[in-house]
Amino acid sequence: MANAPSGPIEGVGATVYRSVAGLGDFFLFAARTFVWLFTRRPAPHTLLPSLYLVGVRSVPVIALTGTFIGMVMAVQTYHQFKKIGVESRLGAMIDITIVRELGPVLAATMLAGRIGSAMAAELGTMKVTEQVDALACLGAPPLHYLVVPRVLACTLLIPLLTILADFMGIVGGAVMCTHVFGVEAHSYWSFAQEYVRTWDVMMGLIKAVFFGVAIGLISCYCGLNSRAGAEGVGQAATEAFVASFVAILVLDLFLSLILLRFFAQSARSFL
Amino acid sequence: MTAPLSNSAILALQGVAIDFGAQPVLRQISVEIPRAQTVVIVGESGCGKTVLLKLLIGLLHPTAGTVRFDNADLAQLSDRQLTQQRLRFGFLFQGAALFDSLTVFDNVAFGMRAQRKHSETEIRDLVRGQLHEVGLPASVQDRKPAELSGGMKKRVGLARALALQPEVMLYDEPTTGLDPIMTDVINELILRTRQKSPVTSVVVTHEMKTVRKVAERVIMLHPLARLRPGESQILFDGSLDEMDDCADARVRQFVLGQAGDRLQELASA
Numbered sequence: 001m002a003n004a005p006s007g008p009i010e011g012v013g014a015t016v017y018r019s020v021a022g023l024g025d026f027f028l029f030a031a032r033t034f035v036w037l038f039t040r041r042p043a044p045h046t047l048l049p050s051l052y053l054v055g056v057r058s059v060p061v062i063a064l065t066g067t068f069i070g071m072v073m074a075v076q077t078y079h080q081f082k083k084i085g086v087e088s089r090l091g092a093m094i095d096i097t098i099v100r101e102l103g104p105v106l107a108a109t110m111l112a113g114r115i116g117s118a119m120a121a122e123l124g125t126m127k128v129t130e131q132v133d134a135l136a137c138l139g140a141p142p143l144h145y146l147v148v149p150r151v152l153a154c155t156l157l158i159p160l161l162t163i164l165a166d167f168m169g170i171v172g173g174a175v176m177c178t179h180v181f182g183v184e185a186h187s188y189w190s191f192a193q194e195y196v197r198t199w200d201v202m203m204g205l206i207k208a209v210f211f212g213v214a215i216g217l218i219s220c221y222c223g224l225n226s227r228a229g230a231e232g233v234g235q236a237a238t239e240a241f242v243a244s245f246v247a248i249l250v251l252d253l254f255l256s257l258i259l260l261r262f263f264a265q266s267a268r269s270f271l
Numbered sequence: 272m273t274a275p276l277s278n279s280a281i282l283a284l285q286g287v288a289i290d291f292g293a294q295p296v297l298r299q300i301s302v303e304i305p306r307a308q309t310v311v312i313v314g315e316s317g318c319g320k321t322v323l324l325k326l327l328i329g330l331l332h333p334t335a336g337t338v339r340f341d342n343a344d345l346a347q348l349s350d351r352q353l354t355q356q357r358l359r360f361g362f363l364f365q366g367a368a369l370f371d372s373l374t375v376f377d378n379v380a381f382g383m384r385a386q387r388k389h390s391e392t393e394i395r396d397l398v399r400g401q402l403h404e405v406g407l408p409a410s411v412q413d414r415k416p417a418e419l420s421g422g423m424k425k426r427v428g429l430a431r432a433l434a435l436q437p438e439v440m441l442y443d444e445p446t447t448g449l450d451p452i453m454t455d456v457i458n459e460l461i462l463r464t465r466q467k468s469p470v471t472s473v474v475v476t477h478e479m480k481t482v483r484k485v486a487e488r489v490i491m492l493h494p495l496a497r498l499r500p501g502e503s504q505i506l507f508d509g510s511l512d513e514m515d516d517c518a519d520a521r522v523r524q525f526v527l528g529q530a531g532d533r534l535q536e537l538a539s540a
Contacts, residue, residue, distance in 0.1 A: 035350075036350070130365070131370055133330050133362075133364065134362070135370075136330060137361075137362040137432075138382035138435070140381070140385050141350055141354050
């Protein structure tokens with residue numbers, strides 16, 4: 001029988017061992033989910049509720065936060081740009097930041113908070129009340145019946161939610177700059193149009209797809225590995241959000257490095 | 272390399288052990304269950320009865336040893352093959368485990384829809400028939416599980432499990448938390464299921480009343496932490512009469528429902 005760690009070194013070792021084992025377990029879970037995803041299509045009656053939950057119910061919160069992020073960016077940057085007399089270029093700066101970074105990260109963060117933790121709590125409750133086991137006994141493998149539709153819904157709809165966040169952020173920034181700070185609208189939009197290229201938008205959308213896969217997988221994994229009781233389910237929901245948020249930030253860094261190298265031409269044109 | 276099952280055995284555990292993290296729950300469990308036998312597994316809380324039941328249907332996988340169903344090692348099956356094999360089982364969960372977002376009808380129809388063998392019209396008739404079998408009126412079929420009493424939930428769970436006409440029925444604490452009359456109703460339903468078709472049944476319970484009513488064979492497990500060195504975790508495996516005459520004080524204590532020295536043990540723990 002394994003003994004409990006007795007000193008700080010054993011404690012660190014045990015933590016590292018648990019983390020590596022947990023990560024391995026997660027990747028195994030992800031691999032098995034992809035096998036189901038590519039070998040058997042989910043039934044419409046399992047996919048549609050997930051699409052509704054992820055798509056329709058996220059719209060208000062993403063639209064609202066997108067608008068305010070655009071407006072706050074305008075407030076924070078207007079005075080600096082005005083000091084050096086380039087406030088007419090604010091449209092380019094705000095829009096490129098939103099479509100490349102803030103839009104996808106914001107949409108993903110909202111999705112993780114609003115939907116990811118709800119999915120983890122729902123699956124956690126199903127796990128602790130043995131409904132997940134019951135599914136498995138009734139010919140509906142939980143990965144195919146519960147996980148695939150949720151991961152698919154997050155992956156398919158997050159690009160659309162990102163476009164919504166981008167659009168609302170751009171509108172919010174433009175309203176603030178042109179109507180509140182009095183930046184001349186024609187030059188604001190001209191610079192924005194000149195600098196924001198299709199691949200900047202594409203870069204944000206490519207990132208969003210990765211974020212969607214990560215949120216779906218992490219939330220379902222946390223839910224299906226929930227500990228018993230109300231506290232266990234609550235913890236699963238919290239862990240789902242925290243782990244999704246960390247994954248979003250880590251993926252954002254690495255995807256930015258890779259995609260910026262890939263789209264170097266576009267980056268140079270802005271810098 | 273594992274030995275083949277004897278001809279009559281449908282389920283077999285061979286040298287099975289399972290741990291949850293650093294916590295061992297079962298060790299060196301070897302049991303063969305012949306077709307059409309009703310085996311009742313008893314033992315104190317925490318001795319691994321439900322874990323054993325979940326090992327039999329492949330919901331849990333052993334850390335060591337093999338679980339074989341109809342000569343197939345469950346650990347060697349793909350997800351898809353395991354899903355197919357599980358449809359040959361029925362499982363009545365302790366809390367019924369009804370899908371709370373679905374109606375009673377959809378709960379009972381769930382397995383049949385997953386099997387894709389029946390039309391919706393056939394499913395409707397089969398669900399009604401199954402609810403009738405467990406003594407529930409057709410009027411409950413539109414209710415959600417939250418609107419049902421504990422006994423009704425158990426009977427819906429039983430109807431759902433039996434709807435697939437399983438070869439093996441697994442019952443996890445089928446009468447726990449029910450009043451004496453409903454307990455007897457569930458026991459009668461277990462007996463009736465066995466009389467209607469030669470189903471193999473494995474019943475996990477604490478209730479000696481259930482043991483006496485349904486058991487053809489009784490297996491008693493003991494918590495690992497309280498075993499003497501070198502002792503098997505299966506304290507008893509035999510008929511009900513043999514259990515009543517068992518020389519082991521722990522078995523007699525369980526049969527009679529006496530605390531014995533457990534109170535002192537718990538106080539000193």
